[in-house]
Amino acid sequence: MILLIQQTMIYAIPLMIVALAGIFAERSGVINLALEGIMIFGAFIGVLFVRTMQENQVFTQEQGQILMLLAFLVSSVCGALFSLLLSFSAITLKADQTIGGTALNLLAPAIVLFFINIIAQQNVLMMYTGDAASWFMIKPSTFGYERGHEFGLLGSLFLDKVYLTTYLCLIIFVVLSVILYKTKFGLRLRSCGENPQASDSLGINVYKMRYIGTTISGALAGAGGFTYALTTSNCASTGEVAGYGFLALAVMIFGNWTPLNVALGGILFGLFKCIAATYASLDINGDGVYMLAEIGVSPYVYRLLPYLITLIVLAFTSKKSRVPKAEGIPYDKGQR
Amino acid sequence: MKKFISVLLIGAMVFAFTACGGDKNEDAGTDEQTGTSESGAIDYSKIPDTMESEDGKYQIAFITDVGQLKDQSFNEFTWNGVKAYASENDKSYKYYQPANDQAATDADRYDAMKAAADSGAEVIVAAGFLQEKALKQAAEDFPDVHFIFIDGAIEGYDNIASVNYREEQAGYLAGYAAVMDGFTKLGFSGGGGGSNPACERYGYGYVQGVEAAAEVKDVDVEMRYSWEYGSTFSASPDLQAMLGGWYEAGTEVIFMSGGAMFQSGAAAAAANDGAIIGVDVDQSGQSDTVITSAMKDLAGSTMDVIGAYYDGNWENYGGKVTTFGAAEGRVGIPTDTWQLEGWTVDDYNALLEQIKNGEVEIDNELVSDPSTLDWEHITFVK
Numbered sequence: 001m002i003l004l005i006q007q008t009m010i011y012a013i014p015l016m017i018v019a020l021a022g023i024f025a026e027r028s029g030v031i032n033l034a035l036e037g038i039m040i041f042g043a044f045i046g047v048l049f050v051r052t053m054q055e056n057q058v059f060t061q062e063q064g065q066i067l068m069l070l071a072f073l074v075s076s077v078c079g080a081l082f083s084l085l086l087s088f089s090a091i092t093l094k095a096d097q098t099i100g101g102t103a104l105n106l107l108a109p110a111i112v113l114f115f116i117n118i119i120a121q122q123n124v125l126m127m128y129t130g131d132a133a134s135w136f137m138i139k140p141s142t143f144g145y146e147r148g149h150e151f152g153l154l155g156s157l158f159l160d161k162v163y164l165t166t167y168l169c170l171i172i173f174v175v176l177s178v179i180l181y182k183t184k185f186g187l188r189l190r191s192c193g194e195n196p197q198a199s200d201s202l203g204i205n206v207y208k209m210r211y212i213g214t215t216i217s218g219a220l221a222g223a224g225g226f227t228y229a230l231t232t233s234n235c236a237s238t239g240e241v242a243g244y245g246f247l248a249l250a251v252m253i254f255g256n257w258t259p260l261n262v263a264l265g266g267i268l269f270g271l272f273k274c275i276a277a278t279y280a281s282l283d284i285n286g287d288g289v290y291m292l293a294e295i296g297v298s299p300y301v302y303r304l305l306p307y308l309i310t311l312i313v314l315a316f317t318s319k320k321s322r323v324p325k326a327e328g329i330p331y332d333k334g335q336r
Numbered sequence: 337m338k339k340f341i342s343v344l345l346i347g348a349m350v351f352a353f354t355a356c357g358g359d360k361n362e363d364a365g366t367d368e369q370t371g372t373s374e375s376g377a378i379d380y381s382k383i384p385d386t387m388e389s390e391d392g393k394y395q396i397a398f399i400t401d402v403g404q405l406k407d408q409s410f411n412e413f414t415w416n417g418v419k420a421y422a423s424e425n426d427k428s429y430k431y432y433q434p435a436n437d438q439a440a441t442d443a444d445r446y447d448a449m450k451a452a453a454d455s456g457a458e459v460i461v462a463a464g465f466l467q468e469k470a471l472k473q474a475a476e477d478f479p480d481v482h483f484i485f486i487d488g489a490i491e492g493y494d495n496i497a498s499v500n501y502r503e504e505q506a507g508y509l510a511g512y513a514a515v516m517d518g519f520t521k522l523g524f525s526g527g528g529g530g531s532n533p534a535c536e537r538y539g540y541g542y543v544q545g546v547e548a549a550a551e552v553k554d555v556d557v558e559m560r561y562s563w564e565y566g567s568t569f570s571a572s573p574d575l576q577a578m579l580g581g582w583y584e585a586g587t588e589v590i591f592m593s594g595g596a597m598f599q600s601g602a603a604a605a606a607a608n609d610g611a612i613i614g615v616d617v618d619q620s621g622q623s624d625t626v627i628t629s630a631m632k633d634l635a636g637s638t639m640d641v642i643g644a645y646y647d648g649n650w651e652n653y654g655g656k657v658t659t660f661g662a663a664e665g666r667v668g669i670p671t672d673t674w675q676l677e678g679w680t681v682d683d684y685n686a687l688l689e690q691i692k693n694g695e696v697e698i699d700n701e702l703v704s705d706p707s708t709l710d711w712e713h714i715t716f717v718k
Contacts, residue, residue: 003584007577121385122406123437124596131599131623133606161607232573234599242573277565277574280718281581290585293718299564 002157004274004282009166012270014039014228014241017169018248019255019262020176021220026257027180028213029193029206029326033101034086035221036245037108040237041082042222043229044112046075047125047237054128064135065142065164068230072165072223079222080215082108087214091207094330105245113239125237132235138162165227172223176216177259189213193324196331206331221245254314256321268313272306380416380635389428393456396422396642398431399448401464401487402438403569405431407595409616410634414463414486417638425646430455438568445470453478459645461486461638465533471496482650484641486634487534489657497641497653502661503534504541504700505691506630507591509669510613511545512687513628514589515557516679519611522546523560523587525579525601527594529567530704538593538615538630541698543706543714548696550713557714560587561707571599583608589627591615598622618670627675633666662691 018035025032049071053059059067082104089100116125127135138159140149151159180186191199192209200206228241251269255262275282279292279302292302385405389395398418400411415431422429432448434440445467452460453474460481462471465488475483475493485498514522524542526535543559550557560582565575579590579601589611592601598612598619605612605625614620614629637660641653660666668688671681690696703709707716 003581007580010577011573120406122404124404124406126599131602131606133603134624137607139607232576233571234576234603236571236599273574274577277577278581280560280578281585283585290718 001284002153003278004271004284005157006161007274007278008267008270009162010231010270011273012266013166013169013231014224014244015248015251015270016173016263016266017227018221018224018245019252019266020173020259021217021224022249022252023257023259023262024176024180024189024220025214025217026252026324026327027190027193028210029196029324029329029331030087030090030210030214030217031097031101031328032083032086032214032217032221033098033249034083034104034108034245035217035248036241036243037101037105038079038082038218038221039225039228039241039245039248040108040112040239042075042079042225043241044116044125044225044237044239045078045222046071046226047127047229047235048115048119049074050235051125051128054130061130061135065138068136068164069168071230072168072226075226076219076223079225080219082222083214083218086218087211090330091210091214094332097328097330109239112237116237116239123238127235132230136163136230136235138164163227163231165230169223169227172220173259173263176220180259190324192331193326196326197335200331200333210331224248250310253321254310254317256317257324265313269306269310272309276302276305378416378420380413380420383416383419383423385415385419385431387428387430389430391456393428394430394452395427395456395458396429397449397452397455397457397460398429399445399452399460399462399467400431400433402440402466403595405433407569408619408622409595409598410487411463411595413617413634414461414638417635418461418642420635421639421642427646430457438570440466442469442473446473449474449483450477453481457481459484459642461642463487465489482645482654484638484653486638491657492655494655496655497644497650498657499637499641499653500657500659501534501537501632501637502659502667502698502700503537503630503632504544504698505662506632506667506669507538507541507543507593508545508548508691508696508698509667509684509687510591510628510630511542512549513545513669513676513679513684514591514613515546515549515553515555516683517627517676518678519588520555521558521586521588523579523582523590524562525566525575525590525592525594525597526563527566527569527597528563530563533702535593536702536704537700538591540701540703540706542591542593542630543711544698547711547714555713558586558717559707559714560590560717561705563704565600566594566597569595569597571596571603573600575600576604579604580608583610589613591630593630602626618673620670620673620675628669631668631670632660637664637666662688 022032022035053067086100086104089095090097188204189209192206196206225241228244229235229237251265252262254265282292283290396418398415403411406412419429432452434444434448436444449460461484463486468488471483471485475496483496485496489498490496524539526539528535546557565572590601591613592598593615601612602623602625611627612625614626617631618629620626644650644652674681
């Protein structure tokens with residue numbers, strides 16, 4: 001059970017945070033198709049930062065958490081910088097947002113693989129030494145306990161074999177959601193995605209708001225990319241994030257552009273992804289019987305489930321879909 | 337505003353270029369160093385992976401299998417043999433990665449071989465049984481080039497030397513060692529989806545070794561045996577989650593037989609205080625979770641065959657399939673980094689001797705699912 005919840009979080013957290021990135025951009029009126037590209041870029045920068053710091057022995061293994069937080073920060077800053085390419089073309093130059101985003105999606109893996117090849121002479125950039133679990137994972141030894149120390153149910157759920165980024169992302173998710181809905185700034189940002197002309201007439205700088213929305217989006221996607229690399233691929237960057245950026249876009253639409261639904265969608269998808277991978281050793285009620293393995297359903301059925309469920313839920317909810325009205329339309333002051 | 341953005345963008349670019357440029361210079365620095373370390377043993381990492389030959393020709397070429405050159409396993413250690421021989425004997429060398437990575441086709445592999453032959457290769461080392469078709473084609477088109485086929489079998493082409501290993505012996509020793517060390521819940525996670533001969537031999541040998549040791553100790557053993565998420569030999573979140581589930585369900589040690597899949601295994605083991613058996617080479621340096629490794633001496637045997645060509649003994653290997661095993665001293669488990677407590681190096685050497693002289697026979701058939709056979713002490717768990 002604990003395994004299922006923890007692994008689900010590992011799948012769901014990057015999805016949630018990147019879907020939130022999508023919300024921020026689209027609510028301000030810019031379609032951010034470049035989420036995938038920014039994630040790839042963020043993952044690369046984060047891994048490169050970790051690797052460089054390890055190589056120069058700036059941090060010891062005991063200071064892994066600090067190193068991880070710094071890498072998280074660096075990758076979000078670089079993700080924000082990278083997203084400026086999109087903002088510049090989409091907002092200042094009023095170019096087609098979809099094409100701009102697609103261009104970034106093509107650019108990111110190319111540029112990342114180019115540098116990985118120069119740095120590592122191969123197509124994957126790994127940590128300089130050690131593995132992600134022993135450097136960055138929170139274990140009993142992080143708190144000075146022996147290996148195999150028992151925390152009790154809640155303790156082992158929240159404190160054993162988890163990554164700090166999970167909680168960091170959850171906090172960021174909640175804080176930013178509140179900002180988007182409960183502050184003056186959030187209202188202004190959302191208004192720019194619905195009716196920018198009206199916002200402008202009330203003295204809101206639409207360009208500035210859209211820049212801010214897309215930049216927050218880039219920072220979140222960059223951080224999400226690093227989180228993905230850290231928790232699911234042993235802190236390695238390979239010029240891809242297994243389509244998580246596009247999945248996050250789907251989760252965003254799935255969640256109807258609202259944070260709460262996005263969170264639920266991400267968790268639902270993550271849960272079924274996790275069941276697909278671990279069904280054979282899932283002991284749901286703790287009685288030593290691996291039920292899912294014993295009903296004798298083909299593993300392919302389990303692997304199909306996440307996508308099937310998404311399709312079904314979308315079929316029922318898409319009617320209520322409410323796209324930000326001005327999304328995708330470059331704002332032109334002259335067109336009032 | 338425009339100016340500000342331009343400045344920011346330029347800043348971002350400059351940052352990216354300087355950051356990466358710095359790394360490159362460092363690499364160039366290490367490239368200058370020589371290949372051998374002070375102790376006399378070859379330190380492969382000191383031999384640069386890329387070199388510039390003066391005449392633009394590269395005498396010894398290496399074509400990688402699927403997966404990365406630096407997979408810390410099959411590709412990397414075959415390559416080590418190539419570059420070690422080349423740098424010791426003043427030959428020029430170069431590696432070629434067939435286009436399209438995991439999805440490389442026979443045409444992509446042939447193109448890589450052609451590129452190597454066109455750059456003046458005298459010997460082309462091709463790693464991995466998937467290269468068979470491309471190799472046959474290339475061997476016909478370039479009759480003057482000599483090909484070395486690692487982990488595959490082609491007969492009847494005088495310019496192809498095939499090299500095979502008795503992986504089942506290495507797997508047997510590793511499985512035997514694990515059970516003798518006291519493990520009773522074991523796992524096997526293999527690459528190639530159950531159709532890679534080398535991985536199948538490792539796995540089948542492993543199960544035989546486990547059975548033999550369980551017989552000696554008279555214990556019952558539980559085994560999880562899977563080819564899932566291994567078809568591309570790469571690490572993945574799914575593989576990590578699956579293996580994490582195994583450890584959670586009681587598995588104590590998993591034999592990771594599939595290149596970079598090791599990363600996922602090591603991550604899952606580190607998170608669950610589990611243990612790993614490495615493959616192909618001594619992987620104990622890569623993770624604390626490694627208790628032993630089923631090794632085949634890729635570098636040494638590759639050097640042997642390249643050496644045979646340059647010494648004029650090509651006919652020893654050319655046109656036939658050579659199998660390196662315990663008798664040739666090319667498979668085993670590492671004794672320098674011995675960590676097992678329930679089994680000693682002396683016992684290991686005694687068993688190795690028995691395998692060498694044939695007292696212990698290990699079936700080398702290709703069995704992708706040993707759970708279909710009868711085992712006395714092993715229960716397979718799905």
